[in-house]
Amino acid sequence: MSGAGSDRYEMVVGLEVHVQLKTRSKAFCPCSAAYGAPPNENTCPVCLALPGSLPVLNAEAVRLAVRAAHALCCTVNERSIFARKNYFYPDLPKGYQISQYDQPLAVHGHLEIGRNADGTPITVGITRLHMEEDAGKSVHDRYAGATAIDLNRAGVPLIEIVSEPDMRSSREASAYLKVLKQLLEYIDVSDVNMEEGSLRVDANVSARLRGETRLGTKTEVKNMNSFSAVERALEAEFARQVAVLERGGTVEQQTMLWDGARGEVRPARSKEGSHDYRYFPEPDLPPLELSLDYIERVKRELPELPRARQERFAREYAIPPGDVEVLTASPALADYFESVARQAGDAKAAANWVMGEVLAALNASKQSIAHFSVRPADLAKLIGMVRDGAVSHSAAKRIFGDMVATGDPPDKIAERAGLLQVRDDDELARWVDEVLAENPAEAARFRSGEKKLLGVLVGQVMKKSKGRADPRRVNQLLSERVGG
Amino acid sequence: MAVTRDDVLHVAALARLALDEARVPALVQELNGILSHMDVLRKVDTEGVMGTAGVGDAAAPLRPDAVAQIPLRRPRADLAPAWRDGFFLVPRLATHDAAGGEEDDA
Amino acid sequence: MTGTASRTAVEAVRAAFHRMTEVRAGRDGLNCVLWSDEELALQGAATVDNSGVTGPLAGVPYVAKDNIATLGLPTTCASRILEGYVSPYEATVVTRLREAGAVLVAKTNCDEFAMGSSNENSAYGPARNPHDPTRVPGGSSGGSAAAVAAGITRIALGSETGGSVRQPAAYCGVVGVKPTYGRVSRYGLVAFASSLDQVGAFGATVDDAAAVMEVIAGCDPRDSTTSDREVPRYRESARESLEGLVIGRPREYFPDSLEPRLARLCDRALEAMRARGATVREISLPHTDLAIPVYYIIAPAEASSNLARFDGVRYGLRVEGDGLRGMYEATRSRGFGPEVTRRILLGTYVLSAGYYDAYYRKAQEVRTLIARDFHETFEDGVHVIFTPTAPTPAFPLGAKTDPYEMYLNDIFTATANLAGVPAMSVPIGRIDGLPVGGQLIARHFDERTMFRAAYALERELGAEAHR
Ligand SMILES: [Mg+2]
């Protein structure tokens, strides 16, 4: 994307992220906030905006919003005010969205999105985090000449997280989104699923000559439904702006829509003045007042956040950074790993199994780690069996396969499949003698001191035992035969 | 601060009201008439006075996060001017962009 | 309440319907009743008679303004845009009245979406004043006031935003109460200006209105602006004297230009309260003259937003036009009358970019000053403020053509809505046979003291002041 011209320019990006909060009921009415009900089933006088209905705020939506604000190191305001954002759209039943404007829930946060080569943190400022309600869904392509309106989503609680224009590339932008998504998953405030729309991203983009300190005119890019779409849309819009500037033109402040199919951005057709939202304080809701006690309590309830957990993993389990990234990608995976590591008493083995067999099995079976058929205790037991030589490593992999399929404990499976190693000397001795007998030539050369033949003979014994013989013990027995 | 004809047309567009041409001059006059009486406010000293926000004497009460059905004594379909398969129907937008909804020329 | 205890609910409801025909309450007559259904009402009455519900409102018929959501009868706000709309849910005040045994017999005419002071802005034509059908009943709750004045029911529900209960009560010679903001649930009251709206009560007597207030007042989990303070027994103040009560007489409400006969009736009312042991004190509410400008910025601003939901998508009128935008504009232009259109334009203008600070923000600040006037007065030991309710008696239909001249009708009443304090109108006599009212204003949530003064005033002035 970056032609000769654009190298002289720098991309400046700020992101506005809307996140659906994980509540049972909607923000201002008791309707279910669940996804996927038949159209307009989850609606009532309030979210249908029937004449005379009034909003009442959901306590859990407030708690989750404050929780997210803390995780982003924001200052949570003891007093915030709801406001009406007025505009007409058929999936906006009241003709206004209840949001926050002058006095948002929280301000002045920041998020570390990575490290520079020299190890210094790359940090993006959070301007504000406020609460608002979602709109319904407009289905444009279902009926000829008509748009179909489903208000099940109308009134579902959202937080809007507005960043400072601190990102300088599309890569930084998607890094910010990945870190933010992971953070929100860790604190369990949202499903953060971009495809299902529980996380939505708008971007403010501008271009300026490198070294320039003033910001250029920005455009707002909308309609991006995946992280990769965000990256591509930003590159496309940046290139468009650079081209304009190179021509000596000026960038017009406007809203651009990303067209994933065409891979291009185009201006949204919008009337001038349609941006006059006429915000004013929502008279149906008194100010939201939160006690310092409450704000502090929600902060104390925060779980261990990704960065802290990564540092602890590196420290406690002596795992290399790359592996830590993989193991802490999601809180569920990190929990799983930790549970296995603790019970097996062997972090290194646990890490290898989780990053190898477990992730492979999850990808293959499309299971989520939360409902994975192999319980951490059982995987820990399997690791123990390998360590104690109860099963060979190759057998362990077969056993794991059965565990994924059946959910049975490893010892039961090993038993069933006869994969437990034989350590009974009589049985092993018989096999050894048989092998020596069946291979007189090798046996003789071995006796006469050709130690390299030991491996060959051990292999034979293993073969005879169908892999069940304990190789270490077979070694000893063969050596004894020579010595003896 | 006199209201112009363009102001009235702009505001009517914002409010989704189609004014019939004949009424516009009268409306411009009426609004100016009314607003002229509002000018006294500009002379009032409100230095350091907080605007009234929320007349109630308490903060916003919070509702426990419990799902409940507020019964509707008439089906939604009966209320709706146009209804199909559980959806409210409206004329298709001239130019529609599912995501850029509020930007739309609705 | 008097005169109902002996009768069954069914008898009372029959009587109400009989009276409706007698006074020609419909379109061809007073036009105070928009919707009624005798069968439905009689069913409700029978339920009450069999339920064994007791209390002052058991078996008492009532009417409700057409901007209050009811299940059985339409709720149109006297607007084309809600023609035929029957609410699928019910207002909290209606539920409470039913549970107390009151029976809804009709929905009453009003100014469209409660925007007006004469009831002339109704899509169904003006209601008329029972004392002189060539005159307005006042507004916006004109139909409810007229119904009580005509003797159809003893009690009625109305709604207040800037005087819409008190002013018609004064014009019709009945009692009208505007409670403290937050005292009565607004759930099911179709919003005009949310920070000013309150459901109000009409009564043939102070006691009738007090009985209604005792039932409808109180916290409602569905209205975030209601207060959880407990509700006093207003009717207990009926026989109390006014010993120790300080009545404030604000000079701004008694200008030299005030109709002298009205001024004299007010003096007589103040005298009456003195006779009951009250002391009268001259006071000043210096920001009174700013109330109308402030009110006519804030109310239309909130209205422009509250009425955005009438878009032809989910309920009510839809008029097809060119595409979605055409449908919006056709529906709203056809559905809203001229005054509602005017106020939506005005409200949108004062909120729009570039004008917000000069108008809306400024108005909210001055509103604070107006509220402060009342606060300081009450802090100084005044218990109740007495003023005329309206500057004149009921005026003839069509008399007021200039919008702002019409707005000035609310000059004595809008202040209480802006400050959120309780206020009521009580008949204090007649001018040329037309009733006029006196207004009592009390401190936040002190309706009890307001009623105490009202009971005394009513007793002292006697039936002569009544219809
Ligand atoms: Mg938003």
Ligand SMILES: [Zn+2]
């Ligand atoms: Zn709902």
